[in-house]
Structures are given as structure tokens and as C-alpha cells.
Amino acid sequence: MSDPQTRGDEWLWGWDPTPGIVSVWAEGDGIVHVWRRVDGALVHETARFRPWVLARSLAGLDARFTTRELAGPGELRFVVRADHLRALPASRDDVLALPAEEQYLVASGRTYFRGMRWGDVRRMQIDLETTGLDPQRDRIFLVAVRDPDGAVEMLEDADEAQLIRALVERVRAIDPDVIENHNLHGFDLPFLDRRAQLLGVPLALGRIGHGLRQRAARRGVAIGADATRRVRFVAPGRELIDTLDAVLRYDFATRDLAGHGLKGVAKHLGLAGADREHIRGDQIHDVYGRDPERVRRYARADVEEVAAVSRMLGGAAFALAQMAPRRYERLADAGPATGVIDPLLVRAYLRANEALPASTAGDGTQHTGAALHLFAAGVARRVVKADVASLYPSLMREYRIGPTRDRHGVLLSLVDRLVDQRLAAKAAAKLAPAGSAERHAHEAMSAAMKLVVNSAYGYLGAGGLTRFSDVHAANEVTRRGRETLELMCRELAARGVTLLEADTDGVYFAVPESWTVDDERRVVAEVAALLPPRVHLELEGRYAAMLSHEPKNYALLGYDGALTLRGVAFRSSRSEPFADRFLRAAIERLFAGDVAGVRGVFLATVAALRHHELPARDVSSRVRLSKAPSEYLATRESRRELPYEAMLASGRTTWAVGERVRVYRTARGTGRVIDELDDEALDDDARDYDADHYVRVLRDQYASRFSRALAPDDFAAVFADPDQLSLFAPSLAAMRPVLTRVFESTTATDDD
């Protein structure tokens, strides 16, 4: 038995040093194909392995099997082997049967990409341009391909079958380890597969075999009639990577993306060219007919942006594949708990010759969530946000909270190691030159480690899904979390701050007028010193003012004047443009202490509505049509609904379910549709909207966001009808925003 240090390393990285594995493929027959990059060249090796499963008992099993009994109290204690996977039982409650290539990786201790850098992997990008989104009806007319060295080529052919053959030929000639695109698994591959099938063209995109295989995947596409069965495609010998998965993971950590589409993401990350060609999706084929060069520029930009997004964000999955015993493409879309941590634990227990627990449904214990407090509502000045980074994993490490059935403490060992090695990776990244491959590699490793560390708590709470899940341990983590948050709040309050809102791992508070930045830092540091050593409280942000409305619904004013609105009360895609502008302008006045100014904004908005000074677009809202025309007509007599009435009144009698339109209410009580795409429509703007209705909307749905910020009488005066202006005008100048303490507001949020 090896020493604890080595053992812990093996749990995290495996043990077999074979370098350069870029793809693994195994069937049930005990033959495994391994493709490796050796000094840049591709080597294809095959090896034998004996398929195996873990079983609770040997009852009913044939004498042809070989078996081995594992130690410890776990239920899954017999390793059963056979010449072919077919002869072994499939996965069920009392049997663990991994996919064939994972059996090989777990047993051998090999992983992908040892000794490789992210840039060493040969990655090709492909992007289909089609006449529409439905492969049953639409067709492919162009494919952009980018080879691993950056050369871009357009494949075009009016004969779609020829076009698909040309694509397959290019893939085989370039022979990449990885094929990438944005939404590859959600669009390109299913579309390509369907078209190839309809046209009878073999889709031999892999390194062996003649067509694509499928694997079950929650976030795959529905194939055939059974919509509950979702799959992703597999090309043996290559890894099919969807940059959308990398983007989702990235945004999960940073939460700074407005959307996950390729164009927006590339722009956000600074990867888009200044003259990037844009064409609206439904016009691409039309434009191709008139101006094919433009579509080529567009498709070229797509594959180049995919390559750039992948280079920047794809390193994290690459790093995960150096740790966990699964195919790279599965680690790229796996959930971190079931998809990364569980395989690591399985490998660790088998390495220790230790039996695994059977999956259990849990004992019915409820999972309790984090704490959420609203202490005060209204307007506060000099606001500080302090929070604990990675609170839950820190608590798990501090109090040694792990799954009861994890006798060897593998999960905590993994978390300890990952936290330490992540700090090392972060430090190494800082030392490497900006933009260098080394820095990228260290940052990617750090991102991958963070992903796993932060999901360790989720692993505990995922009752039934993860092998070692333990709701009691998860509850102990959240209990410690609530305790920590309460301690933070109590100690901050004792140092003279005004608590505003606290949620899970962070707290907003206001400091006295006389305080300097150093005073703010000092109290945070003092309170941080009272927390357990591994729990690090930090000053996360400073704001000039905060309008606290409801839990998780607030507005913040930065010291740079930037206004941030959070929560449904302040931002909604359905809100009318005039109302959005009203909210921002009025909140700005409020933060300036200018209550008369708030009324001014209100009065100006009311007047603009009543005098029809605003274009109809400003009062319109974006809605989704969820009923088909026939559906709506069936219920129209009993219940009239504005969006559909607006469509009918605008002469639109047909529409597609799911279509989004801008509508507004007209004075005659029906509605009208605004053509969003047609800027000219502004010119013949009838401005026939129902002004009184929109004044009511303004007062009831938007002015109400100020109810906590003003004393009740003041609130009534500020948002009173314009006719009453003279009554209240003299007192407006004396009014001040208020902050009110809220009592009994503590909740433990329910999550599951």
C-alpha cells in the first residue's frame, strides 16, 4: 500500500503515465482503441481489456465469469469479469456497469492528455449554413471548415449529398482529434445526421466505423417519436465538442454574460473582429442568393470565433480530462457532481480494493437551504458588500464534513488537494507572461479545479443521483453556513454598521457617514478574524447608495455613477421601454436625494403619455405567442387576450406558436402589433395607445418600487395625480428618502 501522499495523487490524477492520449474507444468485446499524439504525430494503438461490472451478489451469475471480492462494508463488493460486456448484467440498483471505455480508464489508471498542452490538441471547427432549422424540410447549402492550423475553407454545392460527401472527405483528410462548433450537439450534428440519412450518404466522421453512434444525454436532442429520450452523437476516435457547453460553465462561474449565443459571447470576450459580418438567421439563405460573398464572410467569422472561444474557454474541460476517467467529450458536458466527482470516487475505491456503496434513495430527510435576511428596506448610503468566497467547500474542509459512507475520506481529500493545487495554479498563472500558452494552461487548470471544488457540496445534496450522497452532511454544511452568516451579521452590527440584506454567503450593510474606506476594510478584517481559519471574508464591493426593495430585489449606485438593477422588481424583458426609462431616471433622482425630482420624472412621464408624445413603441411590450390562431379563436369569446387581439387587429391572422411580437393596448381597448424589424414603422406611428391604461401601469407596477424609499404620506404625494400638484408642491423639497428596519424577515431558502 502506497503512502497517503501518493494515494491522494492517484485519486485525483490516476496513476498510469502514458502520455498523449487524445481519444479512446472501446466496445464490449474487450478491444480498446487508443489514439495518441506522439511528437505531434498520431498513433493508433489497440489493447485488450476484460470487461467488468461491480455487483452486489453473485447469485444467478454464470461460472464463466471470474470474480474478485472487495474489502469494506460497501454493498457493491464483487468485481465480475467476462470476455464480452454482453455476458454481464447491465447497470441497475445492485450493479454498476460503466461504459466500456470508462471501464478501461478506471481499471488502467490512464487519463487523456498527459504531458500535453491545450494547444497540442488538433482541433477543427465546422459550421453548417442551412435554409432553416428543420432538417425534415430544410437543407444544407454551405459548410465552413477551419483546419487546426487556421486555414478556412467554404464547401458549397447545390447537390446536398455531394456537399455532405465533401465535408466527410475534408474531415478524414484533416484528421482532427476534436471537431467543434457552437451548439454542435444541439444543431449541426442532428441536422447533418438527419440529412445524411434522408439522402443515403454515409456519415463516416469518426476514425473507425461508418456512421455516427449515439449516447444518452440529458442535454441532447430528442430523436424520433419518443421525446423523453435524448441523445448526443459520437464519432469513434474523435471528440465532438460543443463550445456552448464551455460557455455555460464559464457563465455559471462568472454570471456576466447577457446570453450564450456565439456572436454575443465572442464580442463579450473581446474575440470578435470589428467588421464582423452579421446576418439574421432567417435571412441567411436569401442573402446567399443575392450576395454569396457576404454569407461566406459570415460563416468564416463563425468558425473563427468558435476556435477563439474554444481556445479561451475550452482549457477547463481539457484539464478535467487529465483527472477524471472519462472521455474528454463527456467531461466537457458533464455535470460536475455526477459527471466528474462520482467517477473519481469510483476509481479511488476500486484502486483501494474497497467495495462501493449501492445508490440509495435517501431516508426522506429534507434538504435545508441557505439563510436569507432582509434587515432594512429603503435608501441607504455608503454601502459595502462583504462575502465569503467558496463558503460551502471551506466549511466542508474546516469541519471535515464529508459523506458518511466515504470511509476513506476520498471526497475531502480531493477537495483539499484541489484547493491547494488551485492556489498553486493561480500563482503560476500570474507568473507566466500575459497571453502565453502557460498562463492559459494554468488558468484553465484553476477554472477546472474551482468547478469541482464548488460542486462538492452539490454532490452531497444530490440524493439518489450521486453514489455517496448524504443529505445529513449537506444539511450540516448549510447549517454551518447559516451560523456563519449570522455570526458575520451580528459582529458587523456590533461594530456600528447598519445591516441591509444578507444571503447565503454575503451581506450588504451601510456604514456611518464619518467612515473612510480604511474603516470599512477594518471592520471586515475584524469580523473575518472571528471566522474559522478556512473561511475567508472579503470586502467585495463598495457603493454610494442602495435602494433595497425586497430580498434579492435592489438597485445599487456605484461610486462611479453606474446604476445596477437586480431582481424581477427592477428588470424584466417584458417591461415597456417608457417604464424602464422612468425607473432609471427616478431612481437616479432618488439617489441624489431629490424627491421633487422623482415627482418631476413621474409628472413628465404621465404628461408624455397623456399627450401622446411617446411613440407607440415606448409603451409596447415584448410577448411570446403561445397559442396557435385556432387555439385562441376557440376561447376568444369567453376571454380576450391583448397579444392575440393585437395580432388580429393588425391584420395578422396567422402566426407560429412561440413567435415573439411587440404589442400595445390601443384606446379602443384592443391592441396593435409593432413590427420590430421595421424601423420605418416609426414614421407612420399612429400613437393610438391607451394613455390612461399606461398611466395606471406606471403607478401600479413601477411607482410602487419606491414604496419602501419614502414615508407613506410622501409616497402618496410624490405619485399623486398631476391635478393635485399644487396641494403638495411646497413640501416636496423637504422630503428625504427613508430607510426602514424590517422585522422578522429570516428565512431558510428551500432548495433541493
Add this chain to the structure above:
DNA sequence: TCATACCGGGG
């Protein structure tokens, strides 16, 4: 009004 189910993307 409130709870819950579903979506995010691609042409």
C-alpha cells in the same frame, strides 16, 4: 396572486 414547468442555442 401563487406555485411549477420550461428555457437558455442553432438557420
Add this chain to the structure above:
DNA sequence: GTGTACGGTATGA
């Protein structure tokens, strides 16, 4: 032989 989260929106009772 699969399973994130999160915040928003659309839906049903």
C-alpha cells in the same frame, strides 16, 4: 444507460 445552476418567463390551479 442520463441527471448542475440560476434567473427569468409562461403556464396552470
